[in-house]
Amino acid sequence: MELIKLRGIEKTYQMGDISVPVLKGISLSIKRGELLALTGSSGSGKSTLMNILGCLDRPTAGEYWLDGQEISQLSTDERALLRNRKLGFVFQSFNLLARTSAIDNVAMPLAYSAENLNDREARERAAEMLMRVGLADRLDHYPSQLSGGQQQRVAIARALINRPPVLFADEPTGNLDSKTSEEVLQMFERLNTEDGITIIMVTHDPKVAGHAKRVIRLHDGLILDDAPTAGSNSENSGEAS
Amino acid sequence: MRVYATARTAFKALRRNPMRAMLTTLGIVIGVGAVIAMMEIGAGSSAALKKTIASMGANVLVIQPGTAASGGVSFGAGSTTNLTPEDSQAILRECPAIRNATPMVRARTQVVYGNRNWVPNAMYGTTPAYLAVQNWSNLAEGEPFSDRDVLNSNRVCLLGQTLVRELFEGVSPVGKDIRIKNIAFRVIGVLAPKGANMMGMDQDDIILAPWTTIKYRVTGTSLTSANQSTDSTASTAVNTLSNRYPATQGTLYPAQDSVQQSDNPMPVRFANIDSIMAAANSSEEISLAIEQITGVLRERHHLRPDEPDDFSIRDMAELTKTLSTTTTLMTNLLLAVAMISLVVGGVGIMNIMLVSVTERTREIGLRMAVGARGRDILRQFLVEAVVLCLTGGAMGIVLGHGGSLLVKLLLHWPVETSPTAIAAAVLVSAGVGIIFGFYPAWKASRLDPIEALRYE
Ligand SMILES: Nc1ncnc2c1ncn2[C@@H]1O[C@H](COP(=O)(O)OP(=O)(O)OP(=O)(O)O)[C@@H](O)[C@H]1O
Ligand SMILES: [Mg+2]
Numbered sequence: 047m048e049l050i051k052l053r054g055i056e057k058t059y060q061m062g063d064i065s066v067p068v069l070k071g072i073s074l075s076i077k078r079g080e081l082l083a084l085t086g087s088s089g090s091g092k093s094t095l096m097n098i099l100g101c102l103d104r105p106t107a108g109e110y111w112l113d114g115q116e117i118s119q120l121s122t123d124e125r126a127l128l129r130n131r132k133l134g135f136v137f138q139s140f141n142l143l144a145r146t147s148a149i150d151n152v153a154m155p156l157a158y159s160a161e162n163l164n165d166r167e168a169r170e171r172a173a174e175m176l177m178r179v180g181l182a183d184r185l186d187h188y189p190s191q192l193s194g195g196q197q198q199r200v201a202i203a204r205a206l207i208n209r210p211p212v213l214f215a216d217e218p219t220g221n222l223d224s225k226t227s228e229e230v231l232q233m234f235e236r237l238n239t240e241d242g243i244t245i246i247m248v249t250h251d252p253k254v255a256g257h258a259k260r261v262i263r264l265h266d267g268l269i270l271d272d273a274p275t276a277g278s279n280s281e282n283s284g285e286a287s
Numbered sequence: 288m289r290v291y292a293t294a295r296t297a298f299k300a301l302r303r304n305p306m307r308a309m310l311t312t313l314g315i316v317i318g319v320g321a322v323i324a325m326m327e328i329g330a331g332s333s334a335a336l337k338k339t340i341a342s343m344g345a346n347v348l349v350i351q352p353g354t355a356a357s358g359g360v361s362f363g364a365g366s367t368t369n370l371t372p373e374d375s376q377a378i379l380r381e382c383p384a385i386r387n388a389t390p391m392v393r394a395r396t397q398v399v400y401g402n403r404n405w406v407p408n409a410m411y412g413t414t415p416a417y418l419a420v421q422n423w424s425n426l427a428e429g430e431p432f433s434d435r436d437v438l439n440s441n442r443v444c445l446l447g448q449t450l451v452r453e454l455f456e457g458v459s460p461v462g463k464d465i466r467i468k469n470i471a472f473r474v475i476g477v478l479a480p481k482g483a484n485m486m487g488m489d490q491d492d493i494i495l496a497p498w499t500t501i502k503y504r505v506t507g508t509s510l511t512s513a514n515q516s517t518d519s520t521a522s523t524a525v526n527t528l529s530n531r532y533p534a535t536q537g538t539l540y541p542a543q544d545s546v547q548q549s550d551n552p553m554p555v556r557f558a559n560i561d562s563i564m565a566a567a568n569s570s571e572e573i574s575l576a577i578e579q580i581t582g583v584l585r586e587r588h589h590l591r592p593d594e595p596d597d598f599s600i601r602d603m604a605e606l607t608k609t610l611s612t613t614t615t616l617m618t619n620l621l622l623a624v625a626m627i628s629l630v631v632g633g634v635g636i637m638n639i640m641l642v643s644v645t646e647r648t649r650e651i652g653l654r655m656a657v658g659a660r661g662r663d664i665l666r667q668f669l670v671e672a673v674v675l676c677l678t679g680g681a682m683g684i685v686l687g688h689g690g691s692l693l694v695k696l697l698l699h700w701p702v703e704t705s706p707t708a709i710a711a712a713v714l715v716s717a718g719v720g721i722i723f724g725f726y727p728a729w730k731a732s733r734l735d736p737i738e739a740l741r742y743e
Contacts, residue, residue, distance in 0.1 A: 102656060102736050123660045130658020137740065141653045145303045155657035157292060165292075204657070 048111070049211065049244055050076040050099065055108035055118075057094050057267075068094045069105070070267035076246065078211065081238040083255040084248045086264035092248045093216055095264065099246060100133055100214045101125045113211070130158050134205030136247075138217035140197045142189040142204075149185040152176055152203045159208055175203035179233060195226030202233060206243070213237070215247035219254055231257045290670070297671040300647075311639040312679030314632025315719060319683025319712045320690060321625035326708035327691040329618030331701035336614055339484065340607045346386075346570050347420060350378075350563040350580060353597040368559035369597055372498070374587055375563045379416075381583045384576035388565035389416035392498045394506050399466040400454040407450055408492035410467075412501025413564075420566040429461040429476030432497055440499040444472040447493035448480045468505050472496060502558060573602055629715060632679070633723035640672050640727035651731050652739025665732035672724020673717050680716030684709055 057069040068091045076082060084092045097103040098110065101117060102125075110118045113132065120128065129135075142151050153172035156163055163171065173185055179199040189197055198218060205213055215234070219227035235257060237243045247258070255261050256275060263270040301308045352370050372390040379388040392412035397404050411417065415431050418424045424431075432443045444465070451460055460474040481490040496505075567576040577600050584598055644651070651664055659667075688704070695702040 097737050100656075123662075126655065126658050126660040129656060135656050137653075141649060141740065143650055143653075146299065150299075154654070157296065158654070158658040158660070158663055208658075 047078060048075045049078045049080075049113060050074075051109075051111040052099075053109045055095070055098060055105045055110060057091070057098065057103070058106045068267050069098070071108070072267075072269060074262065074269065074272065076244065078244055079238065079242045080244050080246075081235065081257070081259045082244075082246045083258035083261045084246065084264060085250055085252070085255050085261055086270070088250065090264040091267045092250075092264055096214060096216050096246070096248050100135060101129050126158075127160075130155060130208060131160075132210050132212060134208070134210045134213040136198065136201050136205050136213065136215040136218045138220040140189070140194075140201045140221070142197055142200055144190070145188060147186045147188060148176060148181060148192065148200045148203075149173060151189070151200055152207055155204060155207050161208075171207060172203070175207050176200070178206070179203045193226070194222050195229055198222060198226075198230050199233065202230070202237075206237070210243075212244045212246065215245065217249060218247055219249070219251065224253075227254065293666055293670045294674060296667060297674045300667075300671055301675060307639065308675060308678075311635055312632075312675050312682070314635040315629065315676050315679030315716055316632075316683045316686060318625060318629030318632045318719075319680045319716055320686035321628055322622065322715070323684055323687025323708050323712055324690040324694070325618060325621045325625050326705050326711075327688070327702050328694060328700060329614070329621070330703040330705045330708075331691075331695075332614050332618070333611060334703050335701040336607075336611055339482075340603070340610075341422065346567040346573055347603050348565045348567060348573065348576060348580065349601045350374075350565065350584070351561075351599050351601065352559075353595070353599055369588060370560050370563055372558060372560055374584060375560070375565075377583055377587055378563065378565055378580055382565075382576060382579035384567055384572040384579055386566045386568050387416050387419045388563055389414045389420055390498050390560040391417070391562045391564050392501045392506065393561045394501050396468055396505065398450065398454065398494060400460075400463065403454050405450060405453040407447070407494045408489060409447075410494045410496075410501065410505075412496055412498030412505070414498060417495060417564065420564050423478060423481070425479050427477045427479045428459060429474070431476055432495075437497040437499055440503055441497060442470060442472045442500055442504065443475045444494055444496040445476045445478055446474055447478045448491040449489055450492065450494055451477055467494075470504055472500075498560065499558075502560070577602065629719055633676075633719040636672055636675060636720065637723040637727060640668065640724055641730070643671075644668065644727045644731040647731075648734065648739045648742040651734050652736045652742065655734070655736035656740060661732035664734075665728045668728030668731050669721060669724050672728065673720035676716040676720030676724075677713070680712055683716070684712050687712075 052075070053073050055069055055072040056067070059066040059068060072095060084095065086092050094103070098105050101112070101120075105118050108118065109116060112128070117125070117128065142148075143154065146154075149169060149172045152175050153168045156168045156171065173182070176182060176185060179202050181196060181199055181203070184192060184196060184200075187196075189200070192200065198221075202213075213234075218234075219230055222230065231254060234245050234247070238245050247254070249255055258275060260272070260274050262272045350370065352368055370390075375388045375390040378385055390413065394410040394412065395406065396410065397406050398410075414437050415433060418431055426445070427448070429445075431445060432441065435441075436443050444467075446454075446460055446465075451457065454460070454465065455463070460477060463474050464471045465474060466472070478491070478493065478495070484490050565576070565580065567573045580600060581596065585596065588597055590597065654664060654667075691702045694700045
């Protein structure tokens, strides 16, 4: 079953009198449990597409089905709710709250969830998430007391706290050295295979893209090519095409 | 999101920058402190004023004879003599709104004891009811004169504290004799201290005696004037003009000595008195009492409907109202100034909240990305502003209360704790937080998550 389906997505920015077309008709579908990389040269529209996929932005034209629901016309509040329940975000620059402990950072999205967990439950859930990313012994550390890789793992734990089916990562390793990048990517692979979380990451590093099972290359607002990587098995790629 | 959780988030956010939070809230602290101090001092003053008014005799009405006019020349209030003690009794009898009434005769003359003398500010001839009218029934010493003393024109008197101090130097005067116009009065009681009235007049500088005694034995002895000082001819010797315009009149009849006088009181057909002092049942009934007294006196004085009143009624309420209006006005003015400082404090809050929103743009973007709606962000920043203001308000209450206590201790100003002021301060500071926190919070809630996340 398709988790994500785009048809003819266009995005045009209006800069005064000039309109800047960034996405010029993207159609693709992504299945549950995929590990996908979006690559392409700088300015090709990767982040723009990612924002639309992540329900942070609305396409100018086209249709977007997420989990069987057409969402390109949802209101701002409805999209916020959707993000909270179904989507997780990991950013290049971690975006952790300063002077806030790791566990409080991870628990933060629970404040906006409909689940209404009490304080103890929220902390338990956050601790469990931090354990999953291997930071069980860093619960009360502040971001300034963590390494870059650890901070990004806190951010991953935060993205997963509401148990979303999809995780978006825009240049997740952009601020990390190659060794910690490897750790983060291995974590993505584990989450993908063990928990079946669909992961969509943006990168222009071919090595990072190599960890994905499927790579979509954008060029100038259009899909240049969409292919399974050499490392992934044929069964997966067959479904993807 | 629950309010409690929001408040905790707000606290955490403020704790991240405690020094700035402190400075931001300083305006509110000072504003609320000023409001509290003003309200407490104002409440203290008006309570003190009420006490002073009560000491002057609450709900007291003074009835004076009307003005005499002759050929368009008015002689001023009290220039006719048409009030009688019977009027006073009639008022007490026939006016249900009147609690008590007493005739009054005034005199001003020297009082002598031993080698000391004093001219009391007030020398009243009255009845025992005077003490009831003035709420002054508790004597410091001795006992009041009786109605029998009034009937018999007995030479007894009550002294105020000031006279005791001036004439007796603190020694108990009860049972001693003082001399007024060379007539011996037995002191039978001492009035309780009352202090100064609103105009700063010493209410203890007083001597009370039966009105019959004052009327027939003291003022009656001097036909020319009740004021002994004008009796003196000492000044005329110096003033050369007085030869041409003599102030003193030649006496037509041989002078009587005081013994002759007291043996032969002046034959009076009806006794007229200077005024009647009456007390209404309550301040609400004052206007009713005035109406009833007017009716009774017009009837007794046989006035035709088209004739003007031949008496006037003064009531203290007017005066006290004016005075309390003045204090209220002053308090309100100061309160307005304090309010302005609250507004200034609010602007400070708004300023810092705007800075905070700008600084935390990325945080706002992040919160929105993980599912916060605009209204969640709005609430978060609003609660932050309110928490800031309430904290400032709490500190302001402590500061203001401490300030007014200091004023009480150091300046001996009357101060009264006012729970209304505290409740108002809490409400006002929360209100300031909501009003001045709203715009920054609204701005935060309108941010676009993508732009906010990209903000450097
Ligand atoms: N808010 C905006 N207003 C106008 N133009 C925009 C806006 N956001 C992006 N663009 C334009 O859209 C194009 C694609 O931007 P985008 O951020 O998607 O690129 P990208 O593929 O993520 O590049 P990079 O690899 O450098 O991050 C760029 O040319 C950019 O100038
Ligand atoms: Mg980008």
